[in-house]
Amino acid sequence: MSEPVLEIRDLRKSFGALKATDGVSLDLRPGQIHALIGPNGAGKSTLIHQIAGSLKADSGTIRFLGEDIGNLDMAARARLGLARSFQISSLAQEFSALRNVMLAVQARQGSSFRFFRQVTRDKDLTEPAMAMLERVDLAARAHVPAAELSHGERRQLEIAIALALAPNAFLLDEPMAGMGPEGSKRLTTFLDGLRHEAPMLLVEHDMDAVFALADRISVLVYGRIIASGTVDEIRSDPEVRRAYLGEAA
Amino acid sequence: MSRETTVNLLLALLLLGTPLLAAGLGEPFYVTLATRVTVLALAAVGLNLALGLGGLLSFGHAAFFGLGGYVAGILATHAFNAEPLFADIPATTSMPLIWVTAAAVAGLVALPIGAVSLRTSGVYFIMITLAFAQMIYYFAISWPAYGGEDGLSLSMRNAFPGVNTAKPLPYFLICYAALMAALLLFRAIEGSRFGSALQAARQNGTRLAAVGIAPFHIRLVAFAVSAMITGLAGALYADLNRFVGPSMLSWHMSGELIVLIILGGKGRLFGPVAGAMVFVFFEYVLGGITERWQFFLGLILLGIVLFARGGLLGLLSGKPRHV
Numbered sequence: 001m002s003e004p005v006l007e008i009r010d011l012r013k014s015f016g017a018l019k020a021t022d023g024v025s026l027d028l029r030p031g032q033i034h035a036l037i038g039p040n041g042a043g044k045s046t047l048i049h050q051i052a053g054s055l056k057a058d059s060g061t062i063r064f065l066g067e068d069i070g071n072l073d074m075a076a077r078a079r080l081g082l083a084r085s086f087q088i089s090s091l092a093q094e095f096s097a098l099r100n101v102m103l104a105v106q107a108r109q110g111s112s113f114r115f116f117r118q119v120t121r122d123k124d125l126t127e128p129a130m131a132m133l134e135r136v137d138l139a140a141r142a143h144v145p146a147a148e149l150s151h152g153e154r155r156q157l158e159i160a161i162a163l164a165l166a167p168n169a170f171l172l173d174e175p176m177a178g179m180g181p182e183g184s185k186r187l188t189t190f191l192d193g194l195r196h197e198a199p200m201l202l203v204e205h206d207m208d209a210v211f212a213l214a215d216r217i218s219v220l221v222y223g224r225i226i227a228s229g230t231v232d233e234i235r236s237d238p239e240v241r242r243a244y245l246g247e248a249a
Numbered sequence: 250m251s252r253e254t255t256v257n258l259l260l261a262l263l264l265l266g267t268p269l270l271a272a273g274l275g276e277p278f279y280v281t282l283a284t285r286v287t288v289l290a291l292a293a294v295g296l297n298l299a300l301g302l303g304g305l306l307s308f309g310h311a312a313f314f315g316l317g318g319y320v321a322g323i324l325a326t327h328a329f330n331a332e333p334l335f336a337d338i339p340a341t342t343s344m345p346l347i348w349v350t351a352a353a354v355a356g357l358v359a360l361p362i363g364a365v366s367l368r369t370s371g372v373y374f375i376m377i378t379l380a381f382a383q384m385i386y387y388f389a390i391s392w393p394a395y396g397g398e399d400g401l402s403l404s405m406r407n408a409f410p411g412v413n414t415a416k417p418l419p420y421f422l423i424c425y426a427a428l429m430a431a432l433l434l435f436r437a438i439e440g441s442r443f444g445s446a447l448q449a450a451r452q453n454g455t456r457l458a459a460v461g462i463a464p465f466h467i468r469l470v471a472f473a474v475s476a477m478i479t480g481l482a483g484a485l486y487a488d489l490n491r492f493v494g495p496s497m498l499s500w501h502m503s504g505e506l507i508v509l510i511i512l513g514g515k516g517r518l519f520g521p522v523a524g525a526m527v528f529v530f531f532e533y534v535l536g537g538i539t540e541r542w543q544f545f546l547g548l549i550l551l552g553i554v555l556f557a558r559g560g561l562l563g564l565l566s567g568k569p570r571h572v
Contacts, residue, residue: 054455078461090459092452095445100456103449106442107460112467118440125442165460 011060022223038220081168089154091146098142101129104164253566280417293521295478301516304451309378313476315498317351317483322401322493355480363472386498400494514562
């Protein structure tokens with residue numbers, strides 16, 4: 001099997017007596033969608049924060065493309081090609097959708113210390129940004145400030161920003177949250193095609209989406225991975241059923 | 250032409266026309282008053298870059314204003330006494346050289362101050378910038394070589410090639426040109442890649458970091474450029490008054506610059522210009538009626554903060570748009 005893109009070994013993080021991440025190890029391999037599921041408070045977002053760099057782990061290693069990134073800040077990890085979307089949309093609210101994506105294009109081009117050329121007339125920024133908005137079906141709303149977009153549109157915009165980074169891996173924290181069944185279905189189809197651009201670590205509560213998309217599933221409960229395997233293995237795992245899926249699955 | 254552009258043009262013409270008219274009528278006092286507006290506006294344009302675009306509420310910009318002033322004062326004093334500055338470096342009374350030095354000194358001092366202050370945010374940032382400025386203030390007071398508490402008088406205005414700077418109107422025009430240049434620079438930066446990153450850092454620093462741009466570096470450069478513009482204004486202010494003293498470095502001055510921006514419209518291109526006009530107008534008109542004019546200025550500021558967050562520019566030309 002090919003080398004993992006993202007390799008996490010024995011990661012630990014405590015808040016006081018609470019072990020939010022308790023010896024987590026997982027691999028994300030090329031071409032894969034690796035879903036991370038678990039009940040509320042299991043530590044999924046805490047784990048994403050540690051991988052993205054907004055929280056520092058107490059111990060353990062995170063290797064990305066073979067490099068130990070544990071001591072890099074969020075911006076440095078993003079520059080290596082780790083693109084995240086946020087559980088709660090995190091956008092530059094006053095900027096239009098287009099300018100939000102242009103910011104990612106500009107970051108990707110590594111050129112933020114230019115003081116004179118006007119970005120709105122800079123085709124190197126506007127054209128790639130518009131192309132990303134078209135991919136997520138948001139081109140018609142390109143000039144609307146992020147604050148005035150609907151919830152679903154903001155989720156789409158988060159994806160467009162991640163795409164614009166042309167990343168080596170996606171970290172998507174509940175991209176379907178609050179999308180409604182129709183939106184979730186469309187996003188599921190869209191993410192399905194994305195695995196060939198870059199592998200994806202996907203935190204999601206929508207089990208239909210998870211079962212449709214995931215190549216591997218890891219189940220996180222109280223900060224520990226209690227099971228990891230293919231969709232069928234996870235569906236039939238008695239411990240997982242008891243801890244999380246319930247009788248419905 | 251957008252409404253804001255029209256308002257900006259009118260403000261620019263008003264600021265240019267008033268002293269021209271006053272000079273024509275033989276009222277040099279009003280020319281000097283307009284020069285005061287212009288120089289304060291320039292200082293506030295500098296702060297507006299950090300505060301308006303970057304959301305960095307520096308309560309220490311008087312440090313850069315005062316440093317610019319002292320650069321002008323110290324260079325002029327040495328040149329007047331024909332003493333070299335250090336070792337063999339001669340002093341100068343040439344305004345362009347003084348401006349470059351003032352901006353460079355302000356920028357170089359801003360880098361370490363910013364590097365420390367920008368590790369904090371919110372109230373702590375305000376307090377640390379204030380603390381640095383007060384350190385420089387007390388240093389100036391306790392350093393007798395350049396006047397200490399009494400400050401430093403310039404025996405004559407510094408020189409600009411081909412211009413008689415001693416006359417009010419030519420000096421106003423020099424300051425006006427500097428203000429317009431700074432406004433053009435501000436507008437260019439606002440719309441540039443750097444400006445986009447700076448404004449994104451204000452709106453959502455986490456988002457900026459998540460796309461791979463470290464907000465700290467963006468803010469630090471903005472802080473230094475901001476200080477350079479304010480430092481240049483300080484040099485012009487020293488020449489305007491032919492005096493530089495510790496009051497230019499005091500926290501009152503930092504507060505005044507913030508007030509100008511809030512009055513005029515935070516982050517708006519002509520906000521500092523409108524703010525400085527209103528401020529100096531009240532200082533002069535109300536100051537002529539009562540010594541307590543600042544009480545009334547406070548009331549107006551209260552009104553603006555409560556009812557017109559966008560300041561005068563917000564009232565005159567509506568909300569800003571970022572397309």
